[in-house]
Amino acid sequence: xxxxxxxxxxxxxxxxxxxxxxxxxxxxxxxxxxxEIDQSGVSHSLSLNDPLRLREVAPQHFAVRGTPTDCVxxxxxxxxxxxxxxxxxxxxxxxxxxxxxxxxxxxxxxxxEGTILGIPSFALSQExxxxxxxxxxxxxxVRFGPEVVRKVLEVGLPPATLVNVNFPDCPPAAVEGIxxxxxxxxxxxxxxxxxxxxxxxxxxxxxxxxxxxxPDAPEPGTDLAALGxxxxxxxxxxxxxxxxxxxxxxxxxxG
Numbered sequence: 001x002x003x004x005x006x007x008x009x010x011x012x013x014x015x016x017x018x019x020x021x022x023x024x025x026x027x028x029x030x031x032x033x034x035x036e037i038d039q040s041g042v043s044h045s046l047s048l049n050d051p052l053r054l055r056e057v058a059p060q061h062f063a064v065r066g067t068p069t070d071c072v073x074x075x076x077x078x079x080x081x082x083x084x085x086x087x088x089x090x091x092x093x094x095x096x097x098x099x100x101x102x103x104x105x106x107x108x109x110x111x112x113e114g115t116i117l118g119i120p121s122f123a124l125s126q127e128x129x130x131x132x133x134x135x136x137x138x139x140x141x142v143r144f145g146p147e148v149v150r151k152v153l154e155v156g157l158p159p160a161t162l163v164n165v166n167f168p169d170c171p172p173a174a175v176e177g178i179x180x181x182x183x184x185x186x187x188x189x190x191x192x193x194x195x196x197x198x199x200x201x202x203x204x205x206x207x208x209x210x211x212x213x214x215p216d217a218p219e220p221g222t223d224l225a226a227l228g229x230x231x232x233x234x235x236x237x238x239x240x241x242x243x244x245x246x247x248x249x250x251x252x253x254x255g
Contacts, residue, residue: 001027004085004114006071008039008093008106011063015092018138019124022145023089031085032061033075035068035106040093042067044109054079068110076117088114089149091124092141096166098125098223099184102237111162115239121162122149127169127227136169143172144232152234160240166223166233178232184222 003023007016011034023030036055045067052074053065062079064071068090076085090110097105107123114121124145128136148165157163164183168175194208218224226233 001086002029002080002083003027003031003087003089004072004075004080004119005030005032005034005089006068006075006110007034007091008042008068008110010035010038011057011061013038013094014138015094015126015141018092018126018141019089019145021142022092022124022149023087025146026087026149030060031075031080032057033064033071033079034062035071036063036065039067039106041104042106042109043104044069044112046070046073068106069113072110072113072117076114076119085114085119087149087153088119088121089124090114090121091126092138092145092167093123093125094128094136096125096127096223096227097123097164098166098227098233098235099186100188102164102183108162108164108237111164112239115160115162118159120153120157122152123162123164124167125165126167129169132169137167137171140170140172140175140232141167144175144178148178148232148234160238162237162239164223164233164235164237166227166235168227168230168232170230174230175232176230178234179226181223181226181233181235182221183235183237184218184224186224187216 005019005023046069047066055063064074090107093107102108111121111123126136126141190210194206223233223235
């Protein structure tokens with residue numbers, strides 16, 4: 001099986017080494033195509049007005065001055081030639097990609113692009129807390145990543161569907177299990193703008209979340225609830241965003 005790996009944290013991110021280890025537990029034929037610099041939060045953006053600069057870092061390891069989406073296209077449509085990848089693994093992201101994160105995440109976008117190209121694709125993320133921020137439990141992703149990917153591939157992925165996998169903030173021995181989840185929802189009242197001033201007195205701003213405020217308890221069955229209970233969260237995501245229920249209700253208005 002030929003595997004294409006990418007991420008949004010960049011070619012030098014430790015999580016890219018982790019996803020390569022997961023990939024090599026599944027196959028010896030692994031290709032790495034990742035952004036030259038950190039592309040966190042770029043979502044499914046595509047470079048149309050800037051050229052893509054390509055740099056070979058090592059055999060079958062490439063850096064692209066572009067987004068995760070660019071990287072997947074570059075790998076599948078240029079670097080890998082006529083033998084296309086049979087699997088795309090995007091990650092392992094440093095930090096979880098749960099709830100509304102899926103709309104912002106470059107890690108998710110890498111898997112989305114693989115799915116658009118007709119390749120079974122997974123987004124993989126390792127949760128951390130303030131205490132483990134500098135040293136996330138990467139060994140948890142290494143321990144459970146191959147198992148999750150194998151089980152999903154055995155069942156088979158339908159077209160236009162990807163899988164979002166989040167590993168909890170704990171060592172492997174403390175993981176309670178693997179559960180299927182749906183996308184959760186955070187309390188967006190915690191979202192705020194943090195205003196500051198630079199050395200010349202000019203204002204600048206950070207998007208941030210309120211510190212110290214207790215978040216709402218996550219809804220059972222969601223990715224947030226699973227991670228909070230120390231489970232590996234496995235969430236199938238569809239590319240088709242059509243709201244079928246609302247479309248049925250609107251039929252009477254539009255005929």
